[in-house]
Amino acid sequence: MSTIAAFYSGKSILITGATGFLGKVLMEKLFRTSPDLKVIYILVRPKAGQTLQQRVFQILNSKLFEKVKDVCPNVHEKIRAIYADLNQNDLAISKEDKQELLSCTDIVFHCAATVRFDDHLRHAVQLNVTATQQLLLMASQMPKLEAFIHISTAFSNCNLKHIDEVIYPCPVEPKKIIDSMEWLDDAIIDEITPKLIGDRPNTYTYTKALGEMVVQQESSNLNIAIVRPSIVGATWQEPFPGWVDNLNGPSGLIIAAGKGFLRAIRGTPKAVADLIPVDTVANLTLAVGWYTAVNRPKSTLIYHCTSGNFNPCYWGKMGFQVLAAFEKIPFERAFRRPYADFTTNTITTQYWNAVSHRAPAIIYDFYLRLTGRKPRMTKLMNRLLRTVSMLEYFLNRSWEWSTYNTEMLMSELSPEDQRVFNFDVRQLNWLEYIENYVLGVKKYLLKEDMAGVPKAKQHLKRLRNIHYLFNTALFLIAWRLLIARSQMARNVWFFIVNFCYKFLSYFRASSTLKV
Ligand SMILES: CCCCCCCCCCCCCCCCCCCCCCCCCCCC(=O)SCCNC(=O)CCNC(=O)[C@H](O)C(C)(C)COP(=O)(O)OP(=O)(O)OC[C@H]1O[C@@H](n2cnc3c(N)ncnc32)[C@H](O)[C@@H]1OP(=O)(O)O
Numbered sequence: 001m002s003t004i005a006a007f008y009s010g011k012s013i014l015i016t017g018a019t020g021f022l023g024k025v026l027m028e029k030l031f032r033t034s035p036d037l038k039v040i041y042i043l044v045r046p047k048a049g050q051t052l053q054q055r056v057f058q059i060l061n062s063k064l065f066e067k068v069k070d071v072c073p074n075v076h077e078k079i080r081a082i083y084a085d086l087n088q089n090d091l092a093i094s095k096e097d098k099q100e101l102l103s104c105t106d107i108v109f110h111c112a113a114t115v116r117f118d119d120h121l122r123h124a125v126q127l128n129v130t131a132t133q134q135l136l137l138m139a140s141q142m143p144k145l146e147a148f149i150h151i152s153t154a155f156s157n158c159n160l161k162h163i164d165e166v167i168y169p170c171p172v173e174p175k176k177i178i179d180s181m182e183w184l185d186d187a188i189i190d191e192i193t194p195k196l197i198g199d200r201p202n203t204y205t206y207t208k209a210l211g212e213m214v215v216q217q218e219s220s221n222l223n224i225a226i227v228r229p230s231i232v233g234a235t236w237q238e239p240f241p242g243w244v245d246n247l248n249g250p251s252g253l254i255i256a257a258g259k260g261f262l263r264a265i266r267g268t269p270k271a272v273a274d275l276i277p278v279d280t281v282a283n284l285t286l287a288v289g290w291y292t293a294v295n296r297p298k299s300t301l302i303y304h305c306t307s308g309n310f311n312p313c314y315w316g317k318m319g320f321q322v323l324a325a326f327e328k329i330p331f332e333r334a335f336r337r338p339y340a341d342f343t344t345n346t347i348t349t350q351y352w353n354a355v356s357h358r359a360p361a362i363i364y365d366f367y368l369r370l371t372g373r374k375p376r377m378t379k380l381m382n383r384l385l386r387t388v389s390m391l392e393y394f395l396n397r398s399w400e401w402s403t404y405n406t407e408m409l410m411s412e413l414s415p416e417d418q419r420v421f422n423f424d425v426r427q428l429n430w431l432e433y434i435e436n437y438v439l440g441v442k443k444y445l446l447k448e449d450m451a452g453v454p455k456a457k458q459h460l461k462r463l464r465n466i467h468y469l470f471n472t473a474l475f476l477i478a479w480r481l482l483i484a485r486s487q488m489a490r491n492v493w494f495f496i497v498n499f500c501y502k503f504l505s506y507f508r509a510s511s512t513l514k515v
Pocket residue numbers: 115116117118153154155230231232247248249250251252253254256257265269316317318319320322323340341342383386387390391394395
């Protein structure tokens with residue numbers, strides 16, 4: 001019997017961000033391995049016209065939760081959705097709900113965050129800093145609380161090259177930032193944002209670093225640990241390989257490349273692609289919850305959930321594997337044949353953006369206009385290029401994260417726990433993982449059926465022929481224009497024609513002789 005699974009049996013667990021990518025996988029694993037847990041409280045807000053209950057119903061009835069229903073048939077009764085909005089200072093939790101949470105919660109997993117890179121600083125501070133502070137305040141009033149696990153990111157200190165399992169202070173105290181957000185207007189915040197974030201690339205990484213500082217400041221009276229995952233990708237093994245449900249990180253780019261929109265990207269092929277499967281993050285997080293509650297370490301331990309240290313993969317190799325996967329698993333209705341390459345400097349990037357991204361979009365929009373349809377490709381391409389430009393920072397650098405705590409935890413686990421809560425990425429086969437990832441993107445994000453693969457392959461063949469035809473036509477037009485203007489080009493042309501004619505005559509004569 002797994003010690004960790006047994007630990008969570010009978011427990012009341014609070015999860016924030018349970019409707020998100022990581023939160024769902026974490027919840028699924030908890031239900032599947034500890035079906036005897038008492039209850040999982042999730043803080044949810046209504047969204048996209050759906051009530052809390054509808055959102056929970058949708059999650060529990062999704063493919064991700066199929067296995068859970070076999071081991072925990074009454075899963076609906078064990079999940080309690082609590083209305084909350086982390087955008088509001090008191091988290092908007094009702095008095096009754098708050099009372100129940102305070103008196104019953106044994107463990108907290110704080111996953112909720114805004115992960116948008118370009119979020120306005122006010123909103124990012126509210127979600128990633130103030131809400132964390134509010135939640136910690138609540139946690140400090142929970143008499144039964146055994147552990148509070150905060151999910152941060154391995155990139156919270158991406159301004160450093162080597163990152164230890166410590167909290168690095170930001171120059172301005174989080175409390176001062178929180179206070180200033182209350183009285184500064186948006187225009188002034190916009191002005192000071194670059195100064196505050198300093199050498200970090202965006203408000204996301206900055207506010208996640210501030211969030212860690214808040215955790216540290218509250219850690220004296222709480223039993224806390226921080227998990228810092230790197231770039232979270234599709235599931236590796238559980239509940240099944242390749243599951244993914246949003247466009248963050250690599251997933252959006254895989255679609256863009258597979259559909260033929262993305263042809264070049266500024267990236268360093270030799271930089272480490274520090275991807276980590278979402279089920280690995282969930283397993284480590286649950287193991288951290290158990291270890292923190294049972295061993296009550298004297299200080300706040302930080303766990304890097306990264307792959308580069310254990311089993312590095314590089315962007316060049318990963319890009320190559322993604323392209324190879326498209327051969328087997330093509331996406332339907334591609335705009336162009338999938339082909340992409342890494343460029344290493346700004347000038348070549350701009351050249352490829354003009355030639356391979358903007359020009360085809362303009363030509364296609366022209367065709368749409370001619371056929372009486374609304375042009376849309378240029379707009380889509382501009383959006384894609386904006387997204388890509390935000391991800392480039394992470395494609396052109398490598399980081400080293402120390403992993404002593406993660407390795408220590410691994411060694412503390414029984415063989416059974418190492419199997420059930422596996423977070424040892426040394427066992428990960430990247431080629432297999434990437435292939436499953438591409439398949440997952442096709443199935444779960446694009447909702448495309450494998451039955452459509454032959455048609456997709458045929459469509460790609462047609463695109464290849466159009467490509468050859470287009471290039472030949474372009475060449476002939478260019479050549480024709482050149483011949484009309486240059487004597488030298490004419491001479492070359494007559495030389496080639498003459499040569500071909502002589503060659504054919506010789507070939508014909510020699511074949512007649514043989515007969
Ligand atoms: C030698 C060999 C040669 C071979 C070479 C081969 C070369 C190969 C290339 C092959 C292809 C790719 C291979 C894999 C490479 C992957 C690279 C991945 C890079 C990843 C870097 C991530 C670093 C993460 C570090 C930090 C990790 C974290 O802690 S946080 C989690 C990550 N967070 C995010 O990813 C959030 C990013 N998103 C945003 O910040 C915003 O969405 C945005 C700013 C990008 C866009 O905002 P905007 O308001 O404009 O739009 P929005 O309303 O959000 O969406 C508009 C439309 O765009 C879609 N969308 C959203 N996000 C993405 C995305 N990440 N990628 C693509 N598309 C995205 C969104 O759905 C909307 O679509 P519509 O609804 O259709 O309009």
